[in-house]
Every structure is written in structure tokens, then in C-alpha cells.
Amino acid sequence: MKSExxxxxxxxxxxxxxxxxxxxxxxxxxxxxxxxxxxxxxYAMCSDREADPVAMAYLQAGxxxxxxxxxxxxxxxxxxxxxxxxxxxxxxxxxxxxxxIDTDKIAxxxxxxxxxxxxxxxxxxxxxxxAAVLVYPAVLKDIVDMCQPNMPYPHEHVSSxxxxxxxxxxxxxxxxxxxxxLKMELALAENNIPFESHIYSFGGHGFxxxxxxxxxxxxxxxxxxxxxxxxxxxxxxxxxxxxxxxxEPEQRxxxxxxxxxxxxxxxxxxxxxxxxxxxxxxxxPMYEGMEMVAKARGYQLEGLYAVLxxxxxxxxxxxxxxxxxxxKEIDSALHKMINEI
Numbered sequence: 001m002k003s004e005x006x007x008x009x010x011x012x013x014x015x016x017x018x019x020x021x022x023x024x025x026x027x028x029x030x031x032x033x034x035x036x037x038x039x040x041x042x043y044a045m046c047s048d049r050e051a052d053p054v055a056m057a058y059l060q061a062g063x064x065x066x067x068x069x070x071x072x073x074x075x076x077x078x079x080x081x082x083x084x085x086x087x088x089x090x091x092x093x094x095x096x097x098x099x100x101i102d103t104d105k106i107a108x109x110x111x112x113x114x115x116x117x118x119x120x121x122x123x124x125x126x127x128x129x130x131a132a133v134l135v136y137p138a139v140l141k142d143i144v145d146m147c148q149p150n151m152p153y154p155h156e157h158v159s160s161x162x163x164x165x166x167x168x169x170x171x172x173x174x175x176x177x178x179x180x181x182l183k184m185e186l187a188l189a190e191n192n193i194p195f196e197s198h199i200y201s202f203g204g205h206g207f208x209x210x211x212x213x214x215x216x217x218x219x220x221x222x223x224x225x226x227x228x229x230x231x232x233x234x235x236x237x238x239x240x241x242x243x244x245x246x247x248e249p250e251q252r253x254x255x256x257x258x259x260x261x262x263x264x265x266x267x268x269x270x271x272x273x274x275x276x277x278x279x280x281x282x283x284x285p286m287y288e289g290m291e292m293v294a295k296a297r298g299y300q301l302e303g304l305y306a307v308l309x310x311x312x313x314x315x316x317x318x319x320x321x322x323x324x325x326x327x328k329e330i331d332s333a334l335h336k337m338i339n340e341i
Contacts, residue, residue, distance in 0.1 A: 001019060001021045001022070001059070002019075002020050003018065003020070004017070004018045004020070005018075008084060008087055009071070011075070012075040012084075013069070013075060014071055014084050015068075015069045016066055016067070016069075016091065017051075017055075017067040018064070018065075018066050018099065019064065019066070020100070021064060021100075022100075027243065028243045028244055028245070029241070029242075029243070029244065029246075030245070032062055032100055032101060032102065032241065033062070033063050033064070033101075033102060033105035033107065033234070034063055034065070034101045034102075034105065035055070035058040035106075035107050035109060036068060036085075036088060036092065036106065036107070036108045036109070036129070037055050037065065037067045037068070037114075038085070038109065038110035038111070038115075038117050038118050039051045039054075039067070039114050040110070040111035040112030040114045040115065040136075040206070041112070042113050042146075042147050043072055043073050043081065043113045043147045043148050044147075046070065046072065046114075047111070047206070047208075049206070049214050050112075050206075053211070053214055054067075054109060054208065057209055057231075058231070064099055066088065070085065070117065071084055073147075077148055077150075078148050081117050082120060082121070082124075082125065085108075085117060085121055085125065085127075086125060086127050089106070089121075089125075089127035089129075093106070104130060105239070105246070106129055107130055107132065107133065107234060108121055108122070108129040108133070109132070109135065109230075110135065111135045111136065111137075112135075112136055112137065112175070112176055112205070112206065113138055115134045115135055115136060115139075116138040116139065116144060116151070116154065118132050118133070118134055118137065119134055119137050119139060119154035120151075120154050122134075122154070122162055123158055123159065123161075124152065124157050128163055130164075130237070131163055131165070131166070131234055131238060132163055132165045132166070133165075133166045134165055134167050134168070134184065136168065136169045136175075136176050136180075136206075136207075137154070137167070137176070137181065137184065138176050138180060139153060139155050139180040139181070140155070140179065140180050140183060143175075154184065155183045155186070158184075158187040158188055159191060160191060160192070160258070161259070162193045163193075164193065165184070165193065165195045165196075166196050166233050166234075167181050167195060167196070167197040167198070167199075168181075168197075168198050168199075168200075168230070169181040169198075169199050169200075170199065170200045170202055170203035170204055170220070170223070171199055171200065171201055171202065172203070173204055173205045175204075175205035181197065185197050192310075196233050198225075198229060200219070200220045200222060200223050200226075202219065203218075203219035203223045204217045204219070207219050209226075209227050210224035210225075210227075235249075236249060237249060257271075258339075258341075260339055261339055262336070262338060262339055263275065263279060263334040263339050264313075264331055264334050264335055265312065265313040265327065265330060266312050266313070266314055267312065267334075267339075268310055268312055268313075269305065269308050269309050269313060270309035272313055273305070274341050275337075275339075275340055276337075279334065282330055282333055282334065283313065285330075286313065286320065289320040290304060290308075293320070314331075317330075
């Protein structure tokens with residue numbers, strides 16, 4: 001592994017630390033996923049406890065890891081931190097060949113104020129990440145304005161273009177109230193954005209990876225599990241990195257399927273019913289299965305469609321116990337069809 005510290009702005013002390021691992025040879029693959037870490041610190045500083053320890057966790061999982069020490073209030077104000085993020089992401093993309101990175105698999109993780117920056121990146125940035133890990137993120141007006149006025153409140157900007165998110169917090173956080181995470185969850189749910197959330201019983205604020213040598217207050221013994229859980233979740237979202245390279249994501253819904261360029265079995269039934277005849281014909285076995293269920297249980301077919309309209313095609317096929325090979329064939333065929341809505 002090699003490391004490099006790149007100065008993005010000397011006057012504002014903005015740096016990007018890169019930890020780059022080899023590929024090919026014994027590894028058997030040419031590219032890795034990447035994680036850009038955004039430490040917290042109330043936009044007054046960038047915490048070391050939320051920098052290298054986090055990067056090392058993702059390095060161990062096979063990621064190329066980066067730490068952005070962005071502009072803090074002593075050197076400048078918003079939107080400079082977001083501009084720093086954009087510059088860092090563009091640099092990572094531009095040097096992706098040199099750094100052996102799959103540009104479709106660049107994620108971001110942010111803590112507290114860094115969580116705010118990561119959430120803004122997920123919802124508004126030009127260079128949006130493929131996934132965002134938000135750890136006790138500052139989201140709501142009271143805490144965001146306290147850090148710096150005139151910054152966006154991320155939950156208000158969640159849309160169909162927001163990337164999948166993984167959220168972590170503790171119920172007893174007295175610095176960034178748990179409602180910040182809950183409001184962000186609600187906004188993601190309302191916009192049908194895939195997410196996973198872990199709210200632990202106790203642990204306060206600033207626990208980073210939750211290891212004993214990092215935390216300064218008592219935390220639930222399960223808090224350190226979040227790093228491994230986030231890595232497992234990203235395998236579902238981005239695809240698992242194996243010795244042969246990347247596997248397909250386990251959950252294509254992570255790609256915001258209803259808004260994706262092409263169709264897939266992760267699209268909802270309601271969305272699929274609006275597609276062209278070719279797509280409807282391809283799904284005929286599923287529709288026939290639904291009709292049989294409706295007749296057997298005395299349901300109106302239109303009513304069954306309405307009840308299941310938000311379910312994915314994958315979920316409905318699973319409920320109908322359709323053969324897995326048939327499901328894969330349909331999914332493959334759908335990927336060749338343009339999403340018309």
C-alpha cells in the first residue's frame with residue numbers, strides 16, 4: 001500500500017490523504033471500490049479520531065480510502081467545504097486509472113458536521129457518491145445553523161436522485177439530537193430511496209468506529225458493529241468485491257430502479273404497469289400468477305394491483321415462487337429496455 005497527501009488548497013489547509021492498495025497479480029482484479037471519509041468537528045476542525053481509524057476499516061475491506069480535510073470556519077465558510085468535496089471527487093475520478101478505482105463505486109462517509117457535508121453531497125452535489133454513510137449527521141436547522149449559518153438542511157433536498165444511504169447514531173446523543181437521523185430517514189423513505197439505519201441504545205456523540213481506544217464515553221458494546229454492517233450493506237448496493245472482481249449487487253433497488261435509465265425487476269409494479277407493451281409481455285408469467293392468486297382468494301385483480309403497486313417486481317415474483325432462472329432471464333431482458341417514465 002502507498003499513501004499520499006495532496007494539498008488541494010494551501011491557504012485554507014485543505015488536503016486529501018490517499019491510501020492506495022495494489023491490484024492484479026495475486027489479487028486477480030483490476031479495480032477496487034473507494035471510500036472518501038469526511039471527519040466531523042462542527043466545521044471548526046477536522047477530527048483525527050474520525051479520519052484514519054475510519055479509513056483503515058474500509059481499507060481492510062478492500063477499498064481505496066481517502067480522507068478529505070476540508071475548509072473549516074477558521075479559514076472560510078460555506079460553500080467552501082462543498083467545493084472542497086467536489087474538487088476531491090473530481091481528482092479521485094480523474095486519477096481513477098492510476099489509483100485502480102471503479103468510478104461507479106465511489107462512496108462517501110461523514111461524521112457529525114462531516115455527516116452534514118456527506119448528506120449534502122448525496123442530495124445536491126455535482127459529483128454525487130454511489131452511496132453515503134452518515135454517522136450521527138447534522139441535518140436539522142438548529143444544529144446546522146449553530147455550526148455555520150446559511151448552509152442547506154439535507155433532508156429538505158432528498159429526491160429521486162439521492163444515492164442510497166446508511167445511517168448510524170445513538171439514541172442518547174446530546175450533541176446532535178437523534179431527530180436529525182430520524183428526519184433524514186423519513187425523507188429517504190418518502191422519496192423511496194434505499195437506506196439502512198442503526199440507532200444504538202446508548203453511545204452519545206463522536207464515537208467514530210466505536211473501538212475502546214477511540215471512544216471517550218460509555219457506548220453500547222454493539223456500536224463497533226456499524227463499520228462491518230456498512231461494508232456488508234455496500235456489498236448489496238455496489239456489488240461484492242471478490243478475488244475475481246465485482247459481483248452484481250444483491251439488491252438492484254439500491255440503484256433507485258424506478259428512476260434508472262433501464263428497467264429491472266427492482267422497479268415497482270406501479271411503475272412497470274406504465275411501461276410499453278413489450279415490457280408487459282415480458283412480465284406475462286407474473287401477471288398470470290397474480291391473476292391466479294386473485295381468483296383463489298376472491299380478490300379483485302385491480303385491487304391486488306393497487307395493494308402491491310409499491311412492491312418491486314422481484315418481491316412479487318418471490319411471493320409467487322417463480323423459478324429463479326426465469327426471474328434472471330426476465331431481469332436480463334428488462335435491462336435492455338429503456339425506462340420510458
